[in-house]
Amino acid sequence: MGIFTVTKKLLLLSTGGTIASVASSTGLTPGESGEELVNTLQALPYEITVEDLLALDSSNIQPEEWRLMAETVYARRNDYDGIVISHGTDTMAYTASMLTFMLQNINLPVVLTGSQVPMNVLLSDAPRNLTLAFAAAAACRPGIYLAFDGKVMRGCRAVKVRTTAFDAFESVNFPPVGVVTSDGLERHPRRAVPTEPCVLNTKLDLNVSLIKLFPGFDPQIMLAMAESGCHGFVIEGYGLGGMTFVRRNVAAVIGQLSRMDIPVIAASQCLYERSDLTKYEVGRQALLEGAISAHDMTSESAITKLMWALGQGMDHAQVKEFFATNVAGEVTLPEETEEN
Numbered sequence: 001m002g003i004f005t006v007t008k009k010l011l012l013l014s015t016g017g018t019i020a021s022v023a024s025s026t027g028l029t030p031g032e033s034g035e036e037l038v039n040t041l042q043a044l045p046y047e048i049t050v051e052d053l054l055a056l057d058s059s060n061i062q063p064e065e066w067r068l069m070a071e072t073v074y075a076r077r078n079d080y081d082g083i084v085i086s087h088g089t090d091t092m093a094y095t096a097s098m099l100t101f102m103l104q105n106i107n108l109p110v111v112l113t114g115s116q117v118p119m120n121v122l123l124s125d126a127p128r129n130l131t132l133a134f135a136a137a138a139a140c141r142p143g144i145y146l147a148f149d150g151k152v153m154r155g156c157r158a159v160k161v162r163t164t165a166f167d168a169f170e171s172v173n174f175p176p177v178g179v180v181t182s183d184g185l186e187r188h189p190r191r192a193v194p195t196e197p198c199v200l201n202t203k204l205d206l207n208v209s210l211i212k213l214f215p216g217f218d219p220q221i222m223l224a225m226a227e228s229g230c231h232g233f234v235i236e237g238y239g240l241g242g243m244t245f246v247r248r249n250v251a252a253v254i255g256q257l258s259r260m261d262i263p264v265i266a267a268s269q270c271l272y273e274r275s276d277l278t279k280y281e282v283g284r285q286a287l288l289e290g291a292i293s294a295h296d297m298t299s300e301s302a303i304t305k306l307m308w309a310l311g312q313g314m315d316h317a318q319v320k321e322f323f324a325t326n327v328a329g330e331v332t333l334p335e336e337t338e339e340n
Helices: 034-042 063-076 092-104 126-139 221-228 249-260 281-288 299-311 316-323
Strands: 009-016 049-057 081-087 109-113 141-147 149-152 158-160 170-171 178-181 184-187 210-211 231-238 264-268
Touching: 009 034, 009 063, 009 126, 034 049, 034 126, 049 063, 063 081, 063 092, 081 126, 092 109, 092 158, 092 221, 092 299, 109 126, 126 141, 126 170, 126 178, 126 184, 149 316, 210 221, 210 299, 221 231, 221 249, 231 249, 231 299, 249 264, 264 299, 299 316
Parallel strands: 009 049, 009 081, 081 109, 109 141, 210 231, 231 264
Antiparallel strands: 141 149, 149 178, 158 170, 178 184
């Protein structure tokens, strides 16, 4: 009896970005189709379908485009074994994080990728990144991923850390789920296959703000923003999440906002490790006033999670509970033994 292998069916959703850019009189601009991107690659052992969804620099990718991507993935999720999204690098971590919340319990791998150099340039990183994304879409467990420079990362843990180098992305506070070695794509699956059906939910509240604390920051600005319609904040504090309370009392303003039912998520300006508001007085003051810890979440994941939570109509207490919940591997909670 012969051994038969099934060719994986993959879909490429092209959205533009550097990977598809061409030179123009106004600078690099998306100009190549998804079909042209695929035709540049060596022959791949997959059945690949291409759909040109957008042609945008990722600086122009916004919530409207997130919704379109999520809706398209949801509509195609049962027709393919995996989906690749080619995307500009500048906002790709935000998109990957948001798709994680919009497409909870997705039933196939969805892999975002892009490049630092356009596909049509000699020695570009685009061919190997796109090839890696297809391999990950064919081999990884269901979930949202970002593939770049030989690494496959959870989408909600990826951060762009370099502007021009090929190793532009890192998996922050969680190891990559796949790495390219001389043996191929070496996977380290840590998350169980979803048992609940995928639910598409693209409701967002965009009236949020991400603030980086600095010495001399006047927290009254946050109250003015709230009066102008801001419904929630992510504030990057110092170190473990410390907030000023001498003269310019950030902690007191957080208390005022909390009593107005406006959540303030306390993250750290440090890229690695966690925020912990319990250790220092400057953190405890904020915690006592109602600050909600982001723990070890990336800022990209924290702000998109807040948009999504408020979009569901959650109040302050519900947002606090939601941020104490590991939805899709975006956070390591203090009491967790990470097995995902």
